[in-house]
Amino acid sequence: MNPSVDDRLASIIRSLTDIILPALPGEAGLAQEQTHLAIGHLKIIRAQLDSLPAFEIEELADTRALAAALLSKAAGGTATRSAVDAVRTALEQDGGDEHQRQSRIRINRAIDELIRQLAVDGTADFRAFAADTVVRMQGERALKDRKWFALMGFDSDILKSC
Amino acid sequence: MSITPILEMEPALQDLFAVRGARRAAPPYSARKTEDIISALTRFFATRMPGATPENVSRMGGGASKEQFVFTLNERGGSANRFVLRMDPLEAITETDRNREFQVLAAVQGVVPAPKPRWMDADGEFFGRPAAIMEFVAGVTKPSGAGVKVSGLGTWLGEPLRSRLRKPFLENLVALHALDWRALNLPRFTAPTADPKQAARWSLNYWRQLWREDALEPLPIMTHAEQWLIDNMPDCRELVLAHGDYRTGNYLFDEASGTIEAMLDWELARIGDFHEDLGWILMQVFGTFDNGVFRASDLYEREEFIQAYEAATGRKVHRKTLHYYDVFSSWKCYVIVNGTGMSVARAQHNHQDVLLTFLGATGAMFSADICRLLKQGVPE
Numbered sequence: 001m002n003p004s005v006d007d008r009l010a011s012i013i014r015s016l017t018d019i020i021l022p023a024l025p026g027e028a029g030l031a032q033e034q035t036h037l038a039i040g041h042l043k044i045i046r047a048q049l050d051s052l053p054a055f056e057i058e059e060l061a062d063t064r065a066l067a068a069a070l071l072s073k074a075a076g077g078t079a080t081r082s083a084v085d086a087v088r089t090a091l092e093q094d095g096g097d098e099h100q101r102q103s104r105i106r107i108n109r110a111i112d113e114l115i116r117q118l119a120v121d122g123t124a125d126f127r128a129f130a131a132d133t134v135v136r137m138q139g140e141r142a143l144k145d146r147k148w149f150a151l152m153g154f155d156s157d158i159l160k161s162c
Numbered sequence: 163m164s165i166t167p168i169l170e171m172e173p174a175l176q177d178l179f180a181v182r183g184a185r186r187a188a189p190p191y192s193a194r195k196t197e198d199i200i201s202a203l204t205r206f207f208a209t210r211m212p213g214a215t216p217e218n219v220s221r222m223g224g225g226a227s228k229e230q231f232v233f234t235l236n237e238r239g240g241s242a243n244r245f246v247l248r249m250d251p252l253e254a255i256t257e258t259d260r261n262r263e264f265q266v267l268a269a270v271q272g273v274v275p276a277p278k279p280r281w282m283d284a285d286g287e288f289f290g291r292p293a294a295i296m297e298f299v300a301g302v303t304k305p306s307g308a309g310v311k312v313s314g315l316g317t318w319l320g321e322p323l324r325s326r327l328r329k330p331f332l333e334n335l336v337a338l339h340a341l342d343w344r345a346l347n348l349p350r351f352t353a354p355t356a357d358p359k360q361a362a363r364w365s366l367n368y369w370r371q372l373w374r375e376d377a378l379e380p381l382p383i384m385t386h387a388e389q390w391l392i393d394n395m396p397d398c399r400e401l402v403l404a405h406g407d408y409r410t411g412n413y414l415f416d417e418a419s420g421t422i423e424a425m426l427d428w429e430l431a432r433i434g435d436f437h438e439d440l441g442w443i444l445m446q447v448f449g450t451f452d453n454g455v456f457r458a459s460d461l462y463e464r465e466e467f468i469q470a471y472e473a474a475t476g477r478k479v480h481r482k483t484l485h486y487y488d489v490f491s492s493w494k495c496y497v498i499v500n501g502t503g504m505s506v507a508r509a510q511h512n513h514q515d516v517l518l519t520f521l522g523a524t525g526a527m528f529s530a531d532i533c534r535l536l537k538q539g540v541p542e
Contacts, residue, residue: 029223037516068381092299105379112380119389131386138383145526152523154315156451
């Protein structure tokens with residue numbers, strides 16, 4: 001049996017909490033502060049660990065959905081059309097062994113360029129559609145991300161809904 | 163690393179971008195050791211105040227930006243006073259200028275409670291990095307029972323503190339915005355007077371430049387919001403000396419009396435639109451929700467604060483302009499935590515990388531806020 005990531009993280013957290021933190025001198029404020037943060041980080045990572053693959057797959061799916069939605073109504077001049085082609089290529093590209101994270105970034109880069117170029121010569125209808133679509137779909141994505149990081153404790157609103 | 167040409171912005175801030183590229187390629191930064199600081203302070207005061215000796219040097223906690231140490235300076239005449247050394251790490255979550263901070267602190271003395279700046283090592287000759295020394299001010303940034311909160315996010319003041327701090331919080335802002343910046347000695351500051359949109363443009367371009375240089379990956383809503391901010395820049399009707407980071411968490415108060423002893427963190431101060439300060443103060447992340455009711459800095463409900471500011475200053479708060487700076491503030495926060503903060507942590511150029519990556523998780527709150535605000539549009 002191999003030691004699981006969860007067991008290893010749990011033992012690191014215990015070591016930091018029970019051995020290292022109490023051994024720090026009282027005047028070592030920065031070290032104490034950072035040890036607390038490291039413990040907090042690790043606890044949250046531990047809680048997220050099993051859900052991480054599904055989370056990253058969903059992140060990529062949401063990015064692909066945004067790209068597809070934008071392509072469905074894209075219209076404009078040369079700059080917009082060229083950026084549209086780049087989004088289409090990014091969507092159709094076989095990422096091979098590429099991790100979902102890299103695929104998401106690659107497609108987001110193409111979307112990013114499309115948003116910039118449609119300001120140059122996108123049609124008024126497409127600009128309005130893109131604005132609504134980006135705000136709506138990124139708002140939905142942000143809600144998922146807020147829930148993902150709810151355990152960090154910054155976001156009192158989202159904590160109540162989890 | 164620096165992308166040229168640098169966008170149009172206040173000249174002193176352009177200077178910062180001109181030199182930051184070289185730092186980005188530097189090896190990881192190590193937190194300064196107390197013994198090194200003692201040695202640097204000793205050498206520094208040997209030139210500035212011969213006979214004075216620093217002692218009781220200790221690192222200060224809190225903050226997410228600068229290295230800070232508190233120390234006692236024993237002076238020749240027998241007096242002993244406490245000071246704070248505030249110095250740049252290699253890179254920080256914000257890119258700012260110790261010289262500007264020093265000048266603005268000096269300029270507001272007697273108007274707004276603020277630490278008195280005493281000495282500068284602008285080029286890092288003694289401390290290795292630019293540093294400023296100011297008089298120590300006693301006080302706390304959050305109630306002692308508030309628990310562990312990062313950098314003033316959502317600090318709950320509660321009663322009776324809330325009632326006591328409300329008035330000075332507003333009065334200090336009003337006093338700051340009433341200053342005649344033309345009459346102040348602020349040589350590192352330039353007023354955006356070329357055209358009515360220059361104030362908004364300079365502020366926006368400073369953060370756009372940071373986002374260009376620091377974004378680790380694009381986010382469509384950030385790109386869309388940036389374009390919206392470019393397309394909707396408001397005219398500035400009245401320029402003020404703006405604090406840039408005015409909120410609970412950035413002032414020291416006396417817990418027993420509820421008096422504000424000093425406004426802190428002046429590094430983002432600029433001459434700009436007063437709506438920019440208001441938009442920042444009214445950000446949800448720096449406030450609290452109490453049974454669904456939002457309080458900015460846990461002190462004022464949104465509309466209540468706007469009306470109190472209008473009554474105290476005689477100014478009209480333009481809702482469309484405020485909406486612009488609401489969006490801008492959330493967009494800027496995303497640049498800070500997910501652009502500069504995360505890229506500095508990845509480069510290992512700060513003494514608090516673990517804090518910076520922790521703060522990076524707040525990004526979704528800001529992107530959500532941008533979506534909410536853009537969807538909502540300008541309130542009627």
